[in-house]
Amino acid sequence: MPSITFIHHDTRAETVSANDGDSAMYTALLHGVDGITGECGGGAVCATCHVYVDDNWLGKVGTVGADEDELLEGVASERLPNSRLSCQIKITEALDGLVLRLPERQV
């Protein structure tokens, strides 16, 4: 099972195991990781599952789609070049060890 490390805004790190094929958002909710809200449950509507992808992983998590790009304009914390919506990051074995930083707030 691939593992994902979420680094909270206060630098606390939380490593959880993910099911192949689940989204990073779903994985966070499943393990009760605070800092991912996911109000819309993964429908790419709400922009409350914002993460900053660690630079080492940026090339491996795929690219930002047009709808996601528009949603990222509405995130509550600052949008950075490595901003993603975690509902749009699908976990595969290739992402084992993925590091995602959490923003200060989601709403």
Added chain:
Amino acid sequence: MVATVTTASPHTPPVLSFGGGVPDDASSQPIVHLDVDPFAMDFFADPHPTHEVLRQAGPVVYLDKWNVYAVARYAEVHAVLNDPATFCSSRGVGLSDFAREKPWRPQSLILEADPPAHTRTRAVLNKVLSPAVMKQLRDGFAAAADAKVDELLERRSFDAVADLAEAYPLSVFPDAMGLQKEGRENLLPYAGLVFNAFGPPNQLRQDAIERSAPHQAYVAAQCQRDNLAPGGFGACIHARVDTGDITADEAPLLVRSLLSAGLDTTVNGIGAAVYCLARYPQEFARLRSDLSLARNAFEEAVRYESPVQTFFRTTTRDVEICGCRVGEGEKVLMFLAAANRDPRRWADPERYDITRKTSGHVGFGSGIHMCVGQLVARLEGEVMLSALARKVASIEITGDAKRRFNNTLRGLESLPVTFTPA
């Protein structure tokens, strides 16, 4: 009410005979028939015990009163919502099957549509009601909530439904839509009509449709481009005609969707939240000590009360739901409210807990049809609960809460309360 559980007996017809076309398969689970009318007044008065009967009876039940299948457990409701290819919306999301009956009004291009048609119209409304748009609206909506609570604190005692749950959305949503000032009194009756019309041909539905002509005429006029102020949601929808995303004929119908579902739902959502905070003062105290809980306190009220109680889907093929066979062309009633209190999914489901992890509740639906206005609803709910928590020390219920009856919506007709200022 007492629900009579009629398990399959020699007197009941074979369950799988409904709808035809389903092979008699010994491996499938028998489906329990229930003598429950979820659109009757006595059910509306207190649906929770019957919801428990529905959940306990099985993953799928059959309601003889209206000849429909129904799901009331969280897992099955969630599964049906998230399989739109099998459980379609284009044959109507009420009891009426559009394949057999003419819809009472022109079919919705989003609610009563399936992919790929739905995908295009949904994308337009998603953009009109996006997180970025909510950011722009936030300050104005928050100021209006503060002003409303200040006004109510002057009065101290009032009706929390008419003067708060209705008055606040009415003070922000029609302007955000870009509606003209005249005729807004038609909005709530029109929405009540739409949500009653999802139900069966009972008195509620018939009365609503009989009285609907003036409300329908008002809404039809308001959906036209010339009647919508620049910058509002309505004008933004029409602007998508110019970009080629939708046609000029489609735009008014998409505006109509927001007028149908954008007001009464938030009225009942905010009403539910105020009713919860008034009944559970400890939760109101927790909110007052941590204002960052306002948004989740609203979300939890939507789970707890489920302002939208039910929706239907129609099967597009023979399907097995948790071992229960359902034929093609069958209506399946989803009890969103029962799913939101299913103990299989929620710890202590009967408790209103403003710190609960609410993600996954189906009060706004789930999947591709999940409420397109959910961000507007949450914004209104959050800023109103934040204003209450900052300005009000206690909310006391001072008279009987009177229930309002609707085939789909759950909410109150009136709730006399007294505010004590903070």
